[in-house]
Amino acid sequence: MNPQERKAAGGLTPESAELVETYFARVHGALLVAAADECEETVDDLRAHVYEELAGTAGTAADVTRVLAELGPPEALAAQCADVVSGPAPLTPESRDGRSPLAGTLLGMPYELRVPTAERIAMRWWDPMNPNILVPRVFGLGWDLNLGAVAVKLGLIKPDDEDTPFESVPDRWLAVSAVLPVLMTLALVTLVALFQSALPAQVAVHWGVSGAPDRFDSKGSALVLPVVMTLIGLAILGSAWLRRRPPLSRVAAGALAMMLCSISTAAYAQAVATAYRASESGVLLAVMGGSLVLTFAMLVTLARIGRAAEMRRDLDRTSKKGSV
Amino acid sequence: MGNDTDSRLSQFRKGVVVLAILALLHAGEAYGGEIVERLASHPGLAISAGTVYPLLSRLKKSGLIDSAWRESPVGPPRKYYRLSAEGGVEFAAMARAWDGVTDAMDDLLGNGASR
Numbered sequence: 001m002n003p004q005e006r007k008a009a010g011g012l013t014p015e016s017a018e019l020v021e022t023y024f025a026r027v028h029g030a031l032l033v034a035a036a037d038e039c040e041e042t043v044d045d046l047r048a049h050v051y052e053e054l055a056g057t058a059g060t061a062a063d064v065t066r067v068l069a070e071l072g073p074p075e076a077l078a079a080q081c082a083d084v085v086s087g088p089a090p091l092t093p094e095s096r097d098g099r100s101p102l103a104g105t106l107l108g109m110p111y112e113l114r115v116p117t118a119e120r121i122a123m124r125w126w127d128p129m130n131p132n133i134l135v136p137r138v139f140g141l142g143w144d145l146n147l148g149a150v151a152v153k154l155g156l157i158k159p160d161d162e163d164t165p166f167e168s169v170p171d172r173w174l175a176v177s178a179v180l181p182v183l184m185t186l187a188l189v190t191l192v193a194l195f196q197s198a199l200p201a202q203v204a205v206h207w208g209v210s211g212a213p214d215r216f217d218s219k220g221s222a223l224v225l226p227v228v229m230t231l232i233g234l235a236i237l238g239s240a241w242l243r244r245r246p247p248l249s250r251v252a253a254g255a256l257a258m259m260l261c262s263i264s265t266a267a268y269a270q271a272v273a274t275a276y277r278a279s280e281s282g283v284l285l286a287v288m289g290g291s292l293v294l295t296f297a298m299l300v301t302l303a304r305i306g307r308a309a310e311m312r313r314d315l316d317r318t319s320k321k322g323s324v
Numbered sequence: 325m326g327n328d329t330d331s332r333l334s335q336f337r338k339g340v341v342v343l344a345i346l347a348l349l350h351a352g353e354a355y356g357g358e359i360v361e362r363l364a365s366h367p368g369l370a371i372s373a374g375t376v377y378p379l380l381s382r383l384k385k386s387g388l389i390d391s392a393w394r395e396s397p398v399g400p401p402r403k404y405y406r407l408s409a410e411g412g413v414e415f416a417a418m419a420r421a422w423d424g425v426t427d428a429m430d431d432l433l434g435n436g437a438s439r
Contacts, residue, residue, distance in 0.1 A: 079386075129377035159377040160356040160403055163384065163391070311401055314393035 012051075012059040019064045020050055023074055030078030042081055046071070122165075122252030126299060128152050129159045147255075147299055156300050161307040166247035168309040169302050174247055177254030177298060178237055184261035184291065185230050188268060192223065195272045204274040205267075211282055213274050222271050226264035233260030251302060255295050262291030341371055343422055345379060346407065346415040349389060353406035355396075356380065380405060388414050 012020070024047050050067055057063040071077050124135045128148035135146045148165070151157045162168065196219065203222045204213030233256065240253035266287035273283045348354065348362060356377060363371040383389045388411035396402045407415060 129374075129381060131372070131374040158356060158403075159373065160380060160391075163381065310403075311393040315395065315401060317392075 012054060012064070013061075016054070016059050016061055016064045019061060020047070020054070020068070023068050023071075026074035027078045030075045043078075046077075121256070122248045125252055125255065126165050126248065126303075128157060128161070128165070128303070131159075147296055148303075150296070151300050151303065157303050157307070162303060162310060164246075164248065166251050166302055166306050168313070169247060169251075169306040170309065173302060173305050174250060177251045177258075177302065178241060180294065180298060181233055181237055181254060181257035181261045184258060184265055185234065188226060188230060188261065188265040191265065191268055191272060195275075196223070199272065199275050203271045205271060207270065207274075207284060211285075219271075222268070226268045229260045229264045233257035233264075236260075251299065255299060258291060258295045258298075262287060266291075340369065341375060341379060342383070343415075343418050344369055344371065345376070345383065346388065346411060346418065349405055349407045350412070350415050353404045355402040355404050359405065383411070387411070 024043065027043050050071070053067050054063060057067075072080075124144050124146060126148040127135070127146050128151060130146060131149055131152070133146055133149045133153065134143040135149075137144050148157075152159050166174065199219045199222075201218060202216045203219045204215070205217045205222045205225075206213065206215035208214045237253050237257035240250045245253070266284045269287055270284040344363060344366075345359065348359060354362070359380070360371075360373045360376045363369055363376060380389065380391070384391055384405075387408055389405050390408050391403050391405045393401045394404050
């Protein structure tokens with residue numbers, strides 16, 4: 001509480017002041033939910049106004065309740081403010097990240113150090129309504145790819161094809177996004193089963209930009225990173241499905257698991273390829289590029305299945321209405 | 325100066341853009357691309373697709389507008405937006421408030437200019 005507020009609150013009993021503070025704490029909470037942090041200033045002004053208003057009264061709990069009732073429920077107030085101030089672009093970094101020191105811009109590059117929620121990750125990777133292809137990183141420094149914007153730019157979907165991404169997609173199709181990383185894991189298991197015992201004791205574990213190996217390790221250690229990354233991918237995927245996250249989160253978890261599993265499989269495949277044909281390079285890039293394309297194709301296909309489901313629902317309804 | 329003007333414009337626009345969309349839909353239903361196009365034809369508003377689509381989604385969630393896929397006279401079906409009953413009421417209230425503001429501002433700006 002700054003000095004000015006303390007002075008303003010001075011005329012009230014602690015109980016009354018606490019009522020006001022509780023009310024505005026709820027407004028602030030609701031603003032966070034609405035991702036409208038930039039309303040904070042307006043709300044602070046409003047709080048100062050409430051204290052001014054109360055200064056002209058006895059400052060009893062009844063007075064506080066009456067004044068606050070004029071503002072309506074805290075959630076409604078926050079929603080109203082959020083609509084006016086940041087309604088048009090709830091997900092732009094400027095309006096969303098507000099003034100939190102954990103997120104902002106450093107030397108012209110956005111950074112994000114708050115722990116990402118599954119929803120926030122999903123919204124950045126598949127946000128067809130946002131025309132920006134590069135979006136501030138979910139965590140860390142730099143940008144992420146908004147595959148939704150890529151799909152819109154390529155004319156594969158329209159920004160508003162689905163009301164909420166993947167929400168109308170039937171469950172059996174959503175499951176495809178979980179099956180792909182599992183298949184990728186099976187590919188890794190198969191490679192390990194086929195080649196691990198036949199590999200030389202020392203294998204390549206890192207490659208330069210040209211594709212030439214620049215670091216070697218024992219073949220056992222070469223397995224550690226791929227296995228750990230695959231397990232992380234599968235854990236993210238399993239958690240999204242077991243906890244019945246919204247469809248967008250489940251699909252995004254599938255996409256993330258797909259990337260982790262395919263990097264692992266690609267790295268191991270490259271190690272095998274290097275051991276057998278030292279000149280062979282590009283397996284890593286080919287598998288990773290292929291799986292990025294596959295992941296993108298999966299997202300677009302699911303979006304179009306969702307659109308078709310919405311269309312069927314609406315067109316059926318109109319034709320029924322028309323026949324009555 | 326350009327930047328200053330831009331930021332002032334964006335401040336104005338934020339308050340106006342909801343009313344602009346509701347007004348457009350009050351005149352009749354429209355699909356997303358059409359809404360973007362018709363708003364873009366008013367350069368003074370400077371509203372882009374990146375603003376319109378998230379806002380349509382928000383207005384739909386708050387119940388002021390409805391959307392539904394409908395056969396289009398040309399080409400594939402399209403998702404059309406229209407005002408809900410609640411949206412109609414809200415639009416009328418907002419339009420009245422807007423008239424009040426513009427009358428007051430015309431008055432103030434007019435006085436300022438003649439001084």
